[in-house]
Amino acid sequence: MEDDLFADAARQLLQGECTPARVRAIEAGGSPRALWQSLEQAGFADAMVPEHAGGAGLALAQLFDVWSQAGAHALPVPLGETMLARALLAGAGAERPPGAIALAQGLLQPDGSLHCAPVRLGAVADSVLVQHAQGWSLLPVAQAQSEPAAFCLDVNLRWSADQVRAAPAPAIALPDGLDLRTLQAGLVAAQLAGALMEVFQRTLQYANDRQQFGRPIGKFQAIQHQLAVMSEHVFAARMAARLGCAGQGLFPDRLRVAVAKARCSQAALAVAEAAHAIHGAMGFTEEYDLQLLTRRLHAWRQTAGSESYWHGVAGAALVHGHAGSTLDLIRSTTDITS
Secondary structure, X not given: OHHHHHXXXXXXXXXXXXXXXXXXXXXXXXXXXXXXXXXXXXXXXXXXOOHHHOOOOOOHHHHHHHHHHHHHOOOOOOHHHHHHHHHHHHHOOOXXXXXXXXXXXXXXOOOOOEEEEEEOOHHHOOEEEEEEOOEEEEEEHHHOEEEEOOOOOOEEEEEOHHHHHHOOOOXXXXXXXXXXXXXXXXXXXXXXXXXXXXXXXXXXXXXXXXXXXXXXXXXXXXXXXXXXXXXXXXXXXXXXXXHHOOOOOXXXXXXXXXXXXXXXXXXXXXXXXXXXXXXXXXXXXXXXXXXXXXXXXXXXXXXXXXXXXXXXXXXXXXXXXXXXXXHHHHHHHHXXXX
């Protein structure tokens, strides 16, 4: 299938270019330029831009597996965000800047300055597309005052009033009920799904390889139970994340995104906990690759709203915005043919 071709291309590129050694180097402050150039030259950055504007014109559903692969490889650059940002800018007829673009929601201060906290992968982005109370701004990271955030590649950014006034203000229009947080949450859910699957597969392999008392630890009932619980979370999250990216075109269904992000964020805690429990103390060490993924599970769980935020969105839809029973709501949310 066509979707498989995109996913296979992403998998092959990331296996060669996004190695654990390179991820560690970028996290330590190394340049992401070579990795970014490989992704951009392969055409992924403009994948959602319409064909008439020089892109591939792909829809959300066609990119789920690509974003999932990005999560599975702990990709340390904002590829998915750049895809969305360039598509939004192209739709508004605005100029698309070169390089990586992060996404953020910002707060305008009384003095006219703009604060964004935190900006996911802002430390390795060239610019940030910000949605705020007065519209949109496209701002260069190099001009911002930067402070570190909890995750090493995330940053808190601040631009002065003069910088905000001088920045491009693209006239981006979103369908009713959608905002930038919803778009980013759908993307992050797909990446969470990929990272969750990779953590589970690594843990399953470890349980089959690690010998204790003369047999693999995966033969012990307690470990089997933990693996079974992990698998339930991982596959339920993957199904939910795929629903969040279902449909044609650029924009997702907000309720489906709510279900996707809530389920993936909920799974992130349980899967990270079980993976480290099965691996023992070794799984926490800096030298072991598992922590590259589980740190991202914790960081991405909070990005664009944790499970509690999106549970609230789904609950509000049931109480206030949906005519019919709870079962009707579930059917409409999970029917990907609509």
